[in-house]
Amino acid sequence: MAQPRISAYLPPDIDPTKAALAFGRRALPKLHEELQSPELLTQQRALMALCDLVHDPEKVYEAIALGFLDDLKTLLVHQDQTVRQKTTEVLSVMASHSIGREGLIRRGVVSALTGLLDDPVDICRKNTHQIFDRLAKLPEGAGGVLQAGLISPLVLKLKTELDEIQELILGTLSNCLRVEVSEALAAGAVTVLKEKLSHPSTAIRSKAVWVLLEISSHAEGKIAVCKEEVIPVLLSLLQDTQPEVQVNSTGALMFALVTPQGRSSAMGAEAIPPLLTLVAEETSKARLNAIKTLTLLAELPEGRKTLLDHRDTFQRCVDDPSEAVQRAAEIAITVIDWKP
Amino acid sequence: PSTLEVKRQRRANKQALARRFTLEQIRPGTPEPVKGREHVHVQTELYLEEISDRIIEVDGECQTDDFLDRPPTPLFIPAKTGKDVATQIQEGELFDFDIEVKPILEVLVGKTVEQALLEVMEEEELAQLLSHQRAFAELRNAEFAELQRLEEQDRRIREEKERRRLEHLEKLRKQKETAEKIAARAFAQRYLADLIPSVFNNLHDSGFFYDPIERDIETEFFPWLMSEVEETLQKKVLGRTMLDSLIRMVVEKRLDAFSHPPPSDQTKAPAEEPTATDAAPQVSGEADAADQPIPENKEADQPVAEE
Numbered sequence: 001m002a003q004p005r006i007s008a009y010l011p012p013d014i015d016p017t018k019a020a021l022a023f024g025r026r027a028l029p030k031l032h033e034e035l036q037s038p039e040l041l042t043q044q045r046a047l048m049a050l051c052d053l054v055h056d057p058e059k060v061y062e063a064i065a066l067g068f069l070d071d072l073k074t075l076l077v078h079q080d081q082t083v084r085q086k087t088t089e090v091l092s093v094m095a096s097h098s099i100g101r102e103g104l105i106r107r108g109v110v111s112a113l114t115g116l117l118d119d120p121v122d123i124c125r126k127n128t129h130q131i132f133d134r135l136a137k138l139p140e141g142a143g144g145v146l147q148a149g150l151i152s153p154l155v156l157k158l159k160t161e162l163d164e165i166q167e168l169i170l171g172t173l174s175n176c177l178r179v180e181v182s183e184a185l186a187a188g189a190v191t192v193l194k195e196k197l198s199h200p201s202t203a204i205r206s207k208a209v210w211v212l213l214e215i216s217s218h219a220e221g222k223i224a225v226c227k228e229e230v231i232p233v234l235l236s237l238l239q240d241t242q243p244e245v246q247v248n249s250t251g252a253l254m255f256a257l258v259t260p261q262g263r264s265s266a267m268g269a270e271a272i273p274p275l276l277t278l279v280a281e282e283t284s285k286a287r288l289n290a291i292k293t294l295t296l297l298a299e300l301p302e303g304r305k306t307l308l309d310h311r312d313t314f315q316r317c318v319d320d321p322s323e324a325v326q327r328a329a330e331i332a333i334t335v336i337d338w339k340p
Numbered sequence: 341p342s343t344l345e346v347k348r349q350r351r352a353n354k355q356a357l358a359r360r361f362t363l364e365q366i367r368p369g370t371p372e373p374v375k376g377r378e379h380v381h382v383q384t385e386l387y388l389e390e391i392s393d394r395i396i397e398v399d400g401e402c403q404t405d406d407f408l409d410r411p412p413t414p415l416f417i418p419a420k421t422g423k424d425v426a427t428q429i430q431e432g433e434l435f436d437f438d439i440e441v442k443p444i445l446e447v448l449v450g451k452t453v454e455q456a457l458l459e460v461m462e463e464e465e466l467a468q469l470l471s472h473q474r475a476f477a478e479l480r481n482a483e484f485a486e487l488q489r490l491e492e493q494d495r496r497i498r499e500e501k502e503r504r505r506l507e508h509l510e511k512l513r514k515q516k517e518t519a520e521k522i523a524a525r526a527f528a529q530r531y532l533a534d535l536i537p538s539v540f541n542n543l544h545d546s547g548f549f550y551d552p553i554e555r556d557i558e559t560e561f562f563p564w565l566m567s568e569v570e571e572t573l574q575k576k577v578l579g580r581t582m583l584d585s586l587i588r589m590v591v592e593k594r595l596d597a598f599s600h601p602p603p604s605d606q607t608k609a610p611a612e613e614p615t616a617t618d619a620a621p622q623v624s625g626e627a628d629a630a631d632q633p634i635p636e637n638k639e640a641d642q643p644v645a646e647e
Contacts, residue, residue, distance in 0.1 A: 055458065096466065137473070217484060251478070254485040258492050288478065292485050299493065324479055331486070 018052070019045035027053070028062050035071045040080060047075075047086035054093045054100075063094075064103035073112045081121045088116065088127035095134040104131070105140055110148045117153055122162065129168035136175035145176050152187040159192060163201055170196075170207035177214040181221045190215065190228045197233050202242045209237065209248035216255040225252075226261045231269060238274040243285055250278060250289035257296040264300075272297060272306055280313050282320075291317060291328040298335045307336050350395045357393075 019042070022030040031053075034046035050068075053059045063069075075087045091109065094100030104110070109131075116128045132150070135141035145151075154169050161169065177184055189211070196208035212230065215221035225231070234256070237249040253271070256262045271293075278290040291314070297303035314336070317329035373379045383389065543549060 055462065096462070213481065217481070217488075247478070251481050251485075254481070255488065258485070258488040260492075260496075288482050289485075292482055292489075296485075296489055299489075324482060328482065328486075 015048075017045060017048050019049040021049055021053075028059065028066055028068075032066055032068060032071065035068070035075070040083070043075070044080075044082055044086070047083065047090065050090050051086060051093065054090055057097045057099065060094055060097050060100045060103075064099065069103060069107045069109060073107070073109060076112055076116060081124070084116070084119065085121060085123050085127065088113075088124050088131065092127045092130045092134065095131045098138075101135055101138055101141060104135060105138075105144045110135065110144045110150070114148060114150060114153070117157065122165075125161075126165055126168070129165050129172065132172045133168045133175075136172045139179070142176045142179050145172065146180055146183070149183075151176060151183040151189075155184060155187040155189045155192055158196070163204060166196075167203050167207055170204065170211055174207065174211045174214050177211060177221075178217070181215055181218040184215065185220060185224050190221075190224050190230060194228060194230055194233060197230075197237060202245065205237070205240070206242065206244040206248050209234070209245060209252055213248055213252040213255060216252055222256055222259045222262060225256045226259060226265060229265075231256055231262060231265050235266070235269050235271055235274065238278065246278065246284070247286040247289060250275070250286045250293055254289050254293045254296065257293055263297060263303075266297065267300060267302060272303065276310055276313060279317060287317065287320065288322070288325050288328055291325065291332050295328070295332040295335050298332065304336055304338075311336060353391065354395070357391075 019031065019034055021027045031046045031050055034042050035050075037043060037046075050063075054063065072087050072091060075083055078084055078087070091104065091113075095104055113128050113131060116124055119125050119128070132145060132154075136145050151173070154173055158166060158169055158173075173184065173189070177189075193208050193212050193215075196204055197212075199205055199208070212225065212234070216225045231253070234249045234253050237245055238253075240246055240249070253266070253275075257266055275290045275294050275297075278284055278286045279294065281287070284290075294303075294307060294314075298307050311333065314329050314332050318326055318333075320326055320329070370379060383391075540549075
């Protein structure tokens, strides 16, 4: 007869690939011991269990306090690919919590991960790049990545890697280059990024333009960008269909046009009409950046002449709900009306 | 009206009557009627009723029978109808998979959905963080670009100012130089304007330009003339010196002579004159041997003396 209890015996281990978790406080110390065991299967099962536990921030804190990171560092160079893959996964989930990030930076896991950049298994590389991406969002993390000298290998990898991994690399680079740009310029980042600007995938294009934006926010970056003739390409991207690409390319232009050479090359490439269309659109996210770029161009005499005719476009921007756009529009009007 | 109500009404009336009687006994009743009038009791209700002391009553009664026990139910055995059929439940046939699997399925689905929800929440959190970061990054970039623009403007203005200042300094320097040059030139001109006449004057004064005849006269004639004049003068001086010495001699002699008894003064005085005049030619005669041009000198002397 049917009974509400399914079976007289308790259910067997539902997931045989995972180690059994001890109860309560004993769970993580037991996993720690299992990780250090010489048997491969135990290690793998412990790693699988750890993967699931690490989503909880409290467990992350406990794990770091127990010293898991040193074991994980040794496991990174294991021959078995499952072990490596799961280790990188554990580290990447840890890196999504702030305690995890701090722990990773303090223990120098970044330098241990440099060896994995050339791993034959795709997932390991993807997880490694994900760790770098999440770490670089912190300023200390970005500093750690820079100190580990990862920029030139990353730039080289941009040319050869898969698309998903390229997105992650571009994200890492954008956060690191905000801090310092000389290494990337030495590795020829601008040329590589210029090719990526014509990639079919939207995410890669928008991220590549974001990296260019970060590069051109530094003085040497601006000079390199002007020298490599990136500005006409950026101007052609202004008419791209995707809004994120538009936003990022206007931002990159905004920084690159601060130098006089940038401004003259932009004027030569007829920058003003597409920027004006972006400003006139009420819902465009690129409005703020476009207004700022036009302000820069309005400091040139020819620019000012052209923009005096379109002054009412800026006047309409003053009524925008966003406060930053209002301020930018007022500054733009002041610059346009300035007489020497 | 039911019997109960009728009964109630009758009771109420009885009570009212009783109350009325008592009240009439306690209170004074209504006053006697006025002459010509009569007080009559009247019923003012909708339905008149006969008020009497005695109510018409009717008694009635009934009674139920005693309760009897219920008799036992007769045994009901339905007639046997239909066919006889037998069945047997085998082992495991009562197992309905759908019903049995439901709890397991619920647990499975629940856990899966819970896991999926957790993951989706994580991703959503990440996406929110990312969008937050993007918004902040945009604002930051905009402000940063503004800062750089202002920096650039400032740098340009400073450079322009520096250039203009240097230009101005250069201009001042050149002006000063030109002014000095002009001053020097004017001064030099003035200086040099005098130069030629002064040079010529100097040369003239130092005797580089000379009239040859004049020079000739000067160099030759005049020295000779002067030497001659000097000679003549010397002669004159000599003569005068001689004369002086003669006179002195004479005077001394005369003195000596006069220191003795003096002869007559008058003869002496004219004698002095001719002796003087004698002495003069004598002197001139004596000097003849020394100087040839004495008569000439005498002649020259006299015109000189006359002069």
